[in-house]
Amino acid sequence: MASIFPALDRPKPDWRGAGLRYFSLGFYLRERFGGRVQKVSLDAGFTCPNVDGTVTTGGCTFCDNRSFSPSRRQPRLKIGGQLDDGIRRLKRRYDVEQFIAYFQPATNTYAPVDRLRPLYESVLGDSRVVGVAIGTRPDCVPDDVLGLLEELAGRTYLSVEYGIQTMHNRSLDWMNRGHHHDATIDALARSRGRGFEICAHLILGLPGETPADMLATAREVVRLGVDAVKIHNLYAVKRTPLADQVERGEVTLISRADYIRTLVDILEILPPEIIVERVSGDAPGDYFIGPSWCLDKPGVLRALDAELTRRDTWQGKRALGG
Numbered sequence: 001m002a003s004i005f006p007a008l009d010r011p012k013p014d015w016r017g018a019g020l021r022y023f024s025l026g027f028y029l030r031e032r033f034g035g036r037v038q039k040v041s042l043d044a045g046f047t048c049p050n051v052d053g054t055v056t057t058g059g060c061t062f063c064d065n066r067s068f069s070p071s072r073r074q075p076r077l078k079i080g081g082q083l084d085d086g087i088r089r090l091k092r093r094y095d096v097e098q099f100i101a102y103f104q105p106a107t108n109t110y111a112p113v114d115r116l117r118p119l120y121e122s123v124l125g126d127s128r129v130v131g132v133a134i135g136t137r138p139d140c141v142p143d144d145v146l147g148l149l150e151e152l153a154g155r156t157y158l159s160v161e162y163g164i165q166t167m168h169n170r171s172l173d174w175m176n177r178g179h180h181h182d183a184t185i186d187a188l189a190r191s192r193g194r195g196f197e198i199c200a201h202l203i204l205g206l207p208g209e210t211p212a213d214m215l216a217t218a219r220e221v222v223r224l225g226v227d228a229v230k231i232h233n234l235y236a237v238k239r240t241p242l243a244d245q246v247e248r249g250e251v252t253l254i255s256r257a258d259y260i261r262t263l264v265d266i267l268e269i270l271p272p273e274i275i276v277e278r279v280s281g282d283a284p285g286d287y288f289i290g291p292s293w294c295l296d297k298p299g300v301l302r303a304l305d306a307e308l309t310r311r312d313t314w315q316g317k318r319a320l321g322g
């Protein structure tokens with residue numbers, strides 16, 4: 001069943017006319033829902049197939065996934081309670097009445113359909129929830145799960161966020177991802193046209209990747225037909241293999257100048273209708289190892305604006321031929 005909000009038919013707001021240099025998520029959501037919308041992060045107690053031994057163990061090199069134990073597979077607090085808490089917190093900070101229920105930590109399609117259905121449906125009856133976002137991996141969307149997501153997209157706004165990270169298999173091996181790029185090609189081919197938005201999560205600054213490699217990944221996700229991207233730099237948090245590698249000097253984290261330069265190169269080749277959901281990473285300060293510059297999110301956004309202005313460029317400038 002087609003969505004009432006088919007991704008390909010979604011409104012294409014005039015973000016350049018609004019003075020923006022890229023199609024930001026905030027702008028998109030305001031245009032689409034007529035006001036501010038905030039995501040409420042929900043932890044449904046999932047794990048990942050590269051944590052529980054299905055494809056490997058240890059999880060991704062940069063991810064503190066030790067809490068993704070089998071005993072965590074049931075959420076600590078019921079979803080309704082998490083939603084209420086999250087909405088209460090966000091309303092204290094922002095003037096906001098509309099929310100997207102965001103199933104965020106771990107792999108949120110990693111269960112049989114008969115467990116996923118009541119979970120997703122549990123948030124739909126809440127009048128404050130205008131949509132759902134689901135974070136997952138390309139190797140965890142069998143056809144029956146995609147059928148459920150298609151059905152859900154017929155009832156609400158749905159964004160499915162695929163952790164793609166890179167198209168380069170050597171980098172996927174480095175991060176202990178447990179799948180290769182062929183899984184991404186397959187998942188996106190089976191996801192297109194089902195009425196939900198496809199968001200690609202990408203990481204810049206993976207060890208050994210050149211700017212040309214990162215640009216190749218961006219071109220590839222455009223080719224695969226994504227609706228949105230989330231981009232951030234590789235950063236290290238405590239209690240991860242990456243933290244040890246950084247400490248031993250085996251991995252050098254990308255500088256802000258190199259990150260911004262490559263990010264702008266990527267924005268230039270992204271078609272203007274692709275939503276840019278995120279351009280920076282964030283982690284709690286007490287949990288964070290580096291690079292220190294990415295803790296200053298306003299500084300990252302200012303540096304991005306400065307580089308876009310210096311080059312007098314914008315999203316899609318090179319995708320459109322200049």
Ligand code: SF4
Pocket residue numbers: 047048050051059060063064065105106107137163
């Ligand atoms: S797939 Fe995501 S949540 Fe799972 S271990 Fe990797 S980064 Fe962490």
